[in-house]
Amino acid sequence: MTDAMLSSEKRNRAWLRPSVMISISAVVVAGLLGLFLIFAIGVSVSDALSAFIEGTLGSPYAIAASINRSIAFALVGIGFVIANRANLVNVGGEGQIAVGGIAATAVALYGGVADLPAGLPFMIPLLAALIAGMIWASIAGILKIKVGTNEVISTLLLSFIAVWLLYWCVQSPAILRKPMTSSATLPESLEIPDSTKLPLLTGDYSFPVNVGLPATVIIAIVGGLLLTKSLFGVQLRAVGFNPVAASRAGISYSRMVLLALAVAGALGGLAGGFMLLGDQYVLKDGFSSGYGFDGLVAGLLARGSVVGVIAAALLFGFLRSGGINMEMVAGVPTALVMVIQGLIVVTLAGAAFFIGRRP
Amino acid sequence: MRDPTQILTEPLLALQGVTKRFGSLMAVSDTSLDIMPGEVHCILGENGAGKSTLCNLIFGVHAPDEGEMRFRGEIYRPAGPSDALASGIAMVHQHFSLVHDMTVVDNVILGQQRGLVNTRAWAQRLERLANDYGFALDPYAKIDDLSVGERQRVEIIKCLIREPRLFVLDEPTAVLLPDEITALLAVCRRVSAGGAAVVLVTHKLVEIKKAADRVTVLRGGRVVARSNRPAEEIDALVRAMIQGDVKSLDKSAASTLGVGAPERVRNGPIPSETPTLEAVQIDGLTVIDNQGVTRLDHFTLAIGPGEIVGIAGVEGNGQSELAAALSGMLKPSSGRVFLGKLETTYLSPKELTAAGIGVVPEDRHAVGCVVEMSVAENIFLNRLDDFTSFGFLRRKELLGAARELMSRFDVRAAGPGIAFSALSGGNQQKAVLAREITLPKLTCLLAAQPTRGLDVGAVAAVYGHIRAASQRGSAVLLISSELDELIAVADRIVVLYRGRIMGNCAADPSERERIGALMAGQAQ
Known part of the structure; x- marks a missing residue:
């Protein structure tokens, strides 16, 4: 009994009470290390910094691009946190985004929705994306409750399948590839009809933030309430901590596992829909590349808090945008941004470890 | 060389101001203790008093934070159990460490010898030793085929074959039949007669009366009493152990401690509104596990409203399967169960919860509660729907209702919102009882080992609640491996052996021997 008590106390300290100071100092330390690396590879630190700032905050367009990235990270991250309450680790964000994007494109192009009234042309493809992601993750859920397959493995492998499914969709003219008019036709879909594109908040392409932003804010609030105030949240926690006791108390393990993964997958699929309908407009191979895993890291770093997911998602969104500009303008490899991101993870995990160990 | 007479008067093991902390918990605090050669020294204390920690310090599992230990006059600072064994200290743990697929002799040889092994010679040595101590043990039997009592004998032989100078037994009698307890105590006496010292950890007083030369009582990690004539000072020792008066104790709870003869507290008249209809009817319930072993064999039992039926038996004879099948955690292979x-x-x-079956599971932590969640959430874990509107929990109401139940069931905690893990075992059990007993229209209460690991006060409270439920007309099925508990609380007793009902007995102290024999599988 004492062992269980000690370890649960440990968990409380390390994961349930997010220490904001530690997160901030981890980010600062990792940032400083990143600057040192830039210096070490012989690039002027001031050039790199100004390129970074230019790429993140330099123009309304840059800000909007960063926010659009953050939206995808945030949705995947919130889904991760929800599933994680039930002690599930959804590493399949990448695949859930991919199938969401495929579904959204297919419905937008060939679903006959373009001429429907009042928002339906983009809402129906979004719904399709959401359902596609949900189904994709539910496969892992069904495998887990029927034959006990570990969801880490199944969601990861389902991601590989989805990524190649995406490749197939854009390579085969029989599926989503645009009609081949010449040998130079790219392996991508047609551009989706204008009516199916997500409306911009400002109506101005110099600041292309779309309705995905308010939608994500609402989802974050609902998700946060779900976790902290709802019966569903309590049941998720009960199943996550002690599935046997939960099922004795009438909370079905299978139902909760399936629901938790379905919600996580739905959010991943929705992220794919937002990316496709709000930002990319054309389905291409590899469009989801890295988004699922960055979202996963955002969820991990948030230590169970939705606010934490938002913070991490914004951080990563801006880091990515700044990194791309640093490469273009100052010649700093984008890989360095990945290194900084990795450093943040390691520093945070290290800090959590030391806090957990302090008597 | 020392003078041999001097060795006899010097302690074999001396603990000086030993302290061990786990985080903020003082498991053992400034404890001094002398163990003399040739004595049986009992360490008495309730759960959580620090007995096991003390043993683990002696056996080198933990190192003390403060204080020193001397073994045979020299500083003794074991880095691990192997050091302890090398010094001549052997220990039988509460949980056995045997390889189930191997034979007795192979288990004894394990860790004692390297290189080539002469199994025959070991087996002969083992048999000789067992005969010396007056018990039979087949060296070539597989551990899997042995009863719990026999397995413990293997553990004991594993220790004795090393000819230890100090022999430590941590709560050895919890899993034994009455006869086996007597035999074990005889072994302890023999070991000490041979000049070695025996440290016997227990919370039962009968054992002290029968075997102890000296007793040290622990409470809250401190020594609170010592006695050189324990048999005559039992009452004082109990007072020290529970920090209260024996006479103020619930009589049944006291009898399970071994204070005085087992005494029954009779229930009031059994309500007989529906005399023809049993509250619970179990017909030929059979559980076959996935290895094809029959764990529960055509179990048939009827329990009337307000009746308390006790299930006696050594652990592992089908009780867990019975409880799991009745509580919906295990699908029986055949048979039927009716509630009315x-x-x-x-x-x-x-x-089942909706039908009115309350379940106090045997394994509180694995099945009864979610220790990471709050007290309130645990108390209403099976009825959270009642506090939900539109999917949202009415937390204030939940906390209020929990607070009320906590005061009714005397669950002591800083508040309903704190983590369940912060509660003591007794308070956790009272909270589980509060949840299960307050089910609307409780028709049947199934309580499996409800007092395991609880201190005397909590035991009395649990008995009180079980009786109250029966007086309100619920049928009660009480599964326990403590015979005294069953005799004290139940109206009648059914004995399980290898999944079968061996016999029905009255819950009366005079039936004790017969029940003991039935528990051992001897039909009469």
Whole structure:
């Protein structure tokens, strides 16, 4: 009994009470290390910094691009946190985004929705994306409750399948590839009809933030309430901590596992829909590349808090945008941004470890 | 060389101001203790008093934070159990460490010898030793085929074959039949007669009366009493152990400690509104596990409203399967269960709760509660729906209702919102009882080992609640490996042996021997 008590106390300290100071100092330390690396590879630190700032905050367009990235990270991250309450680790964000994007494109192009009234042309493809992601993750859920397959493995492998499914969709003219008019036709879909594109908040392409932003804010609030105030949240926690006791108390393990993964997958699929309908407009191979895993890291770093997911998602969104500009303008490899991101993870995990160990 | 007479008067093991902390918990605090050669020294204390920690310090599992230990006059600072064994200290743990697929002799040889092994010679040595100590043990039997009592004998032989100078037994009698306890105590006496010292950890007073030369009482990690004539000072020792008066104790709770003869507290008259209809009817319930072993064999029992039926038996004789099948955690292979007219055989836990079956599971931590969640959430874990509107929990109401139940059931905690893990074992059990007993229309209460690991005060409270439920007309099935508990609380007793009902007995102290024999599988 004492062992269980000690370890649960440990968990409380390390994961349930997010220490904001530690997160901030981890980010600062990792940032400083990143600057040192830039210096070490012989690039002027001031050039790199100004390129970074230019790429993140330099123009309304840059800000909007960063926010659009953050939206995808945030949705995947919130889904991760929800599933994680039930002690599930959804590493399949990448695949859930991919199938969401495929579904959204297919419905937008060939679903006959373009001429429907009042928002339906983009809402129906979004719904399709959401359902596609949900189904994709539910496969892992069904495998887990029927034959006990570990969801880490199944969601990861389902991601590989989805990524190649995406490749197939854009390579085969029989599926989503645009009609081949010449040998130079790219392996991508047609551009989706204008009516199916997500409306911009400002109506101005110099600041292309779309309705995905308010939608994500609402989802974050609902998700946060779900976790902290709802019966569903309590049941998720009960199943996550002690599935046997939960099922004795009438909370079905299978139902909760399936629901938790379905919600996580739905959010991943929705992220794919937002990316496709709000930002990319054309389905291409590899469009989801890295988004699922960055979202996963955002969820991990948030230590169970939705606010934490938002913070991490914004951080990563801006880091990515700044990194791309640093490469273009100052010649700093984008890989360095990945290194900084990795450093943040390691520093945070290290800090959590030391806090957990302090008597 | 020392003078041999001097060795006899010097302690074999001396602990000086030993302290061990786990985080903020003082498991053992400034404890001094002398163990003399040739004595049986009992360490007495309730759960959580620090007995096991003390043993683990002696056996080198933990190192003390403060203080020193001397073994045979020299500083003794074991880095691990192997150091302890090398010094001549052997220990039988509460949980056995045997390889189930191997034979007795192979288990004894394990860790004692490297290189080539002469199994025959070991087996002969083992048999000789067992004969010396007056018990039979087949060296070539597989551990899997042995009873719990026999397995413990293997553990004991594993220790004795090393000819230890100090022999430590941590709560050895918890799993034994009455006869086996007597035999074990005789072994302890023999070991000490041979000049070695025996440290016997227990919370039962009968054992002290029968075997102890000296007693040290622990409470809250401190020594609170010592006695050189324990048999005559039992009352004082109990007072020290529980920090209260024996006479103020619930009589049944006291009898399970071994204070005085087992005494029954009779229930009031059994309500007989529906005399023809049993509250619970179990017909030929059979559980076959996935290895094809029959764990529960055609179990048939009827319990009337307000009746308390006790299930006696050594652990592992089908009680767990019975409880799991009745509580919806295990699908029986055949047989049927009725609650009044309603068949409940294949209902889910949720449906069983709705039907009015309250379950106090045997393994509180694995099945009874979610220790990471709050007290309030645990108390209403099976009824959270009642506090939900539009999917949202009415937390204030939940906390209020929990606070009320906590005061009714005397669950002591800083508040309903704190983590369940912060509660003591007794308070956790009272909270589980509060949840299960307050089910609307409780028709049947199933309580499996409800007092395990609890201190005397909590035991008395648990008995009180079980009796109250029966007086309100619920049928009660009480599963326990403590015979005294069953005699004290139940109206009648059914004995389980290898999954079968061996016999029905009255819950009366005069039946004690017969029940003991039935528990051992001897039909009469």
